[in-house]
Amino acid sequence: MKNFPxxxxxxxxxxxxxxxxxxxxxxxxxxxxxxxxxAGAISQSKMTPEKRKRYESKLSEAVNAGYQLLAQGKSxxxxxxxxxxxLEQSPLFNAGKGAVYTFDGTHELDASIxxxxxxxxxxxxxxxxxxxxIALAEQVMEKxxxxxxxxxxxxxxxxxxxxxxxxxxxxDTDARYRSLLRAKKKLIEKEQELKDFQAAHQLLDTxxxxxxVGAVALDKQGNLSAGTSTxxxxxKRFGRIGDAPIIGAGTYANNASCAVSAxxxxxYFIRYHVAADICARVQYQKLSLNEAADQVIxxxxxxxxxxxxxxxxxxxxxxxxxxxxxxxxxASKSSNGQTSIGIFHHE
Numbered sequence: 001m002k003n004f005p006x007x008x009x010x011x012x013x014x015x016x017x018x019x020x021x022x023x024x025x026x027x028x029x030x031x032x033x034x035x036x037x038x039a040g041a042i043s044q045s046k047m048t049p050e051k052r053k054r055y056e057s058k059l060s061e062a063v064n065a066g067y068q069l070l071a072q073g074k075s076x077x078x079x080x081x082x083x084x085x086x087l088e089q090s091p092l093f094n095a096g097k098g099a100v101y102t103f104d105g106t107h108e109l110d111a112s113i114x115x116x117x118x119x120x121x122x123x124x125x126x127x128x129x130x131x132x133x134i135a136l137a138e139q140v141m142e143k144x145x146x147x148x149x150x151x152x153x154x155x156x157x158x159x160x161x162x163x164x165x166x167x168x169x170x171x172d173t174d175a176r177y178r179s180l181l182r183a184k185k186k187l188i189e190k191e192q193e194l195k196d197f198q199a200a201h202q203l204l205d206t207x208x209x210x211x212x213v214g215a216v217a218l219d220k221q222g223n224l225s226a227g228t229s230t231x232x233x234x235x236k237r238f239g240r241i242g243d244a245p246i247i248g249a250g251t252y253a254n255n256a257s258c259a260v261s262a263x264x265x266x267x268y269f270i271r272y273h274v275a276a277d278i279c280a281r282v283q284y285q286k287l288s289l290n291e292a293a294d295q296v297i298x299x300x301x302x303x304x305x306x307x308x309x310x311x312x313x314x315x316x317x318x319x320x321x322x323x324x325x326x327x328x329x330x331a332s333k334s335s336n337g338q339t340s341i342g343i344f345h346h347e
Contacts, residue, residue, distance in 0.1 A: 030317035031220050032334035033066040033076075035059065035083050037093045038211040039263045039309040042327030044344055055092060055329055056341050062086035063331040063341075066217055071335075076217035076225035076259075077115055077138070084111075084134045084229050087213035091173045093329070094211030096132065099171045099231025101180040103187075107171040109231055110245040111137040112148075116224030116253035123148040123245040127155055131164040134229045137245070139163065148245060171231070183235040212244050214251070214261025216313045224313065226251050226259035226275070233266070242266025248276035255315060257283035258292075264301075264308010264325065272300055278312060289313070293320040 037059060066083035070076070088096025099107045111133035112123035122141025125148065130136045139161045140149050149157055159165065212230035219225075228251045230244040243250035243266035250266065252275035253259035260275035269275075274296055281292035293312050301308070302324050309323025311330060321330045321342075331341040340347075 029220050029222055030335050031070045031076075031218055032313060032317040032319060032332065032336075033063060033070060033079055033083060033215060033217040034311040034313055034319045034321060034332035035063050035066070035087070035213070035215045035330065036261065036263050036309070036311045036321070037062075037087055037213050037329030039323045039325045039328035040211060040307070041325065042329075042343060044327070047343065052343065055343065058087070058090050058092055059329060059331040059341050062215075063333050063339075066215060067333045070217060070219050073220050075221070076219040076223050077113065079217040079219065080113065080215040080225045080227040081134055081138060083215040083217075084213055084227050085132055088132055088134060088229055091175070093213050094176075094231045095213040095229040096231075097171055098173055098176065100176050100211065100234040100236075102232075103184065103235045103237040105180065106168055107231055108236070108239070109133045109171070109229070110241060111227070111229040112245040112247060112251040113137045113141060113227040114225065114247055114251050114253040114259075115141070116226070116255040116259055119254060121147050121247045121251070123247060123251075124150065124154045125241045125245045126151040126239055127158070128168045129155055129165050130158045131166045131170070134227055136161075136163055137227070137229075147247065150241075151239075176231075176234075179234055187235055212242075212250070212261075212263035214244075214263060214311060216253070216259040216261050216311050218259070218313050218315065218317050222255070222315060224253045224255055224259035224315065226253040226261045228261045228263075230263075243269035243274070246270055248273050250275060252276045252279055254279055254283070258289055258312050258314045260293075260310050260312045262308060262310045263328065264323075265306050268301060268304055268306025269308065272296070272304060272306065274301070274310065278310065282314065289318045289320045290322075293322050297322040298324050 062083045066079035069079045091098040110125045114121040122137045214228035216226045228244045249270045250262045257279035309328040
């Protein structure tokens with residue numbers, strides 16, 4: 001018993017030390033966010049200083065909207081949604097307000113979100129009157145028993161949840177309409193020549209087939225999230241759905257590996273399960289985030305003929321943003337002080 005005071009002192013010291021060091025360790029947890037505004041045939045020669053400034057300003061606004069929430073201790077899921085909503089409300093990007101037109105002259109929007117801690121996910125496709133598709137995707141994840149809802153059913157669900165609804169014309173923009181007219185002219189000419197709409201569409205320029213916005217984030221609690229939102233493909237028909245709302249293709253998040261949001265020619269991202277493949281390579285092959293993302297985007301997809309890119313983040317706050325197209329609108333911000341905004345390669 002004569003050692004009891006000494007043992008008690010040691011226990012008290014250990015208890016005090018644990019209470020002192022835990023908050024410090026928690027404070028050291030890195031947090032970061034990366035966003036994209038689409039990848040594709042972005043012309044460097046046509047990128048005037050004024051145009052570039054508009055894009056960079058909006059990318060900066062979006063990445064900061066998410067980062068500020070992370071800095072306040074909010075969840076990565078909240079940060080992802082906040083960043084994407086900034087891009088959805090900008091006519092510069094193919095999502096929300098700037099969504100491309102379908103062949104019939106309307107807009108059909110897709111979005112998805114995934115939580116890396118719970119592996120819960122929500123997605124919507126082919127919605128026409130929901131102001132923020134990414135917000136509806138979150139409602140599907142949080143308030144329904146399903147992962148994906150589409151079309152009229154998704155819109156009925158949105159109304160029940162009290163979501164902001166708009167007329168389809170809300171998404172109209174002059175630039176996207178002119179793009180539709182150019183695409184339809186080319187499609188009709190090729191279809192008459194080939195007697196096949198699908199073959200004609202395959203010959204359509206890449207610029208009409210890509211464009212998405214997305215975000216990935218790591219919060220102070222060490223949790224990852226990923227989200228993606230898009231207007232799809234210019235002049236799409238027959239209710240076409242790309243990779244953006246498909247979990248594992250355009251969006252994936254798992255605390256055990258990484259979080260990914262993709263942008264590009266969706267059919268290839270679906271067939272090659274791009275987002276989940278990158279995370280699987282990190283988790284099972286023990287590749288670094290950069291290695292895994294580079295292999296899939298610059299080897300697997302290039303060999304297949306797929307164009308586009310991804311943004312990805314791992315539990316340590318490492319960020320990768322590879323793309324095999326001419327450009328990809330992107331930005332990132334980390335608690336280690338690193339910030340980047342870029343459009344073309346080597347930026």
